[in-house]
Amino acid sequence: MVNCNPSRTPIDTESKLGADGDLVFDLTLYRSLAGSLQYLTFTRPNISYVVQQVCLYMHDPREPHFSALKRILRYCVFLGNNLLSWSSKRQATLSRSNGETEYRGVANAIAETCWLRNLLRELDTPLSSATRVYCNIVSAVYLSCNPVQHQCIKHIEIDIHFVRDYAGEVRVLHIPSRYQFADIFTKGLPSTLFEDFRISLNVRCPPAQTVREG
Numbered sequence: 001m002v003n004c005n006p007s008r009t010p011i012d013t014e015s016k017l018g019a020d021g022d023l024v025f026d027l028t029l030y031r032s033l034a035g036s037l038q039y040l041t042f043t044r045p046n047i048s049y050v051v052q053q054v055c056l057y058m059h060d061p062r063e064p065h066f067s068a069l070k071r072i073l074r075y076c077v078f079l080g081n082n083l084l085s086w087s088s089k090r091q092a093t094l095s096r097s098n099g100e101t102e103y104r105g106v107a108n109a110i111a112e113t114c115w116l117r118n119l120l121r122e123l124d125t126p127l128s129s130a131t132r133v134y135c136n137i138v139s140a141v142y143l144s145c146n147p148v149q150h151q152c153i154k155h156i157e158i159d160i161h162f163v164r165d166y167a168g169e170v171r172v173l174h175i176p177s178r179y180q181f182a183d184i185f186t187k188g189l190p191s192t193l194f195e196d197f198r199i200s201l202n203v204r205c206p207p208a209q210t211v212r213e214g
Helices: 027-040 045-055 063-079 099-122 138-145 147-165 181-185 191-200
Strands: 131-135 170-174
Touching: 027 045, 027 063, 045 063, 045 181, 045 191, 099 131, 099 138, 099 170, 131 138, 138 170, 181 191
Parallel strands: 131 170
Antiparallel strands: none
């Protein structure tokens, strides 16, 4: 792979791995590379999603899986000799698929938020302002602020009343999908968006290069 064409991203946006294709000729090589990449995710969390995808087929790897694995290596070639470091950063956003599911996710986030607010209150450190919960589905944000719409989805009435009861302590705000940083762990992304999300993880070049021992 030394002379391969580098790739700016570790996976394409339309990659759908399945059980089709010819069996990989060297099973040991595939499993060894996939296992090594798992260790690499400790310092490069931006490749966690695609590594998890290729590892799903370690028991019966096919050529399309090997191609996906080699694309990860091509991405590592693109990074060159720049070893990446990573520092942890909390994220306050959710990643869900539709309005109803997102709204249930909002309810879960609010439940955790209220528990923390009550804990701080018991420790004589009450919060003076409302906690912000961000959601990228406009309909879910609208439902949290407009009780008139509650009749449209009576089947999730419990979640609705819960969110409404804590409206004074929690504010549900909209956040555009381009700021859904968790997407880097769940899907293939265009190169520009992938690189922006990678930066949000604090994955970056270290301030100094190490010297290889002679």
